[in-house]
Amino acid sequence: MSSQDRCCDPVSLASLLVESAVGLKRLAGPSFEQAHDLPHQSFDLLVHLARSPGRRLRMSDLAAQCSLTPSGLTRAVDRLSEAGLVARDSCAEDRRGAFASLTPLGAERMERALGSHSSRLQEIIAEALDQPEQELLMALLGRLRDRLHPEVAPTTPSG
Amino acid sequence: MSSQDRCCDPVSLASLLVESAVGLKRLAGPSFEQAHDLPHQSFDLLVHLARSPGRRLRMSDLAAQCSLTPSGLTRAVDRLSEAGLVARDSCAEDRRGAFASLTPLGAERMERALGSHSSRLQEIIAEALDQPEQELLMALLGRLRDRLHPEVAPTTPSG
DNA sequence: GGTAGATAGTTGCGTACGAAATCAAATCTC
């Protein structure tokens, strides 16, 4: 904590990242769950699947995209699979591997949920930042993330 | 899904926040623990104490600053207290309340750890963003955080 | 073509956390 880097202290930056992420989750999570009968906690996972070609991804790719370890992802997919939102498809070219795919139920729920959740988030964020600022923030975060987390680059769904 | 498309989707912004926070933790955490024999997980808690006047804070204030629920904070302080890094001081003016305070051991460990950890983080972040960009990012995140999480404003330890 | 090593995913185990219930002390109301 020296005098000159106080305004740009990387420790504070790390704190801000966590606080913003958690704060957003706390503000948007409960209403989301209530409105859509989906676990907000694995919303991120479902979004990544919904946006992937064929609505499916290899387990390891999905893990990387969701900031989960393989172990954590296995469990998350178990839960969503139990809920009927996600299925495991076996992978023909590599029999060790598996795809996680959105079920029709999962896809339909996400389709209904995404728009309103997105608006809700936008509404919250817009109280703090105007449109150009949001774009700037996303660009900066994107560069940071790409550096920290290069594995997230889009991966071939190959199948 | 890299940083340039979907340039202003709030769902992606939320993901980026999480990915950046987790990515930073994963890159910096292990080396930190090894170097300083401190739990990286509660590093944020210790930093907030170290930066507070008198190196102490009321439990509830500390919880807010650390993005923890009261319940989570109680446990975290238990652990650090067990490790001798933090102590609970009872509060004279409100006998329900308690302060968490850095012990001399905790303060000394933090003093040694902060500088090098800060450099390590800086080094990682600098690979993605130059100095003005970092400042910009912090400013934007700060505004977002303040909106999401207004309780974090520094509170007087009044003791 | 058989063994060595790498890789994809899962499981056992321990831990950190949040929600809700609880307890204790402060504050408000009459």
Next chain:
DNA sequence: GAGATTTGATTTCGTACGCAACTATCTACC
């Protein structure tokens, strides 16, 4: 000043997660 409400912190309970060990399959190399 007694009782109701609120507030600060803790505890109980359930859950999500990471690490490390494991299994199964694929790849390399001889």
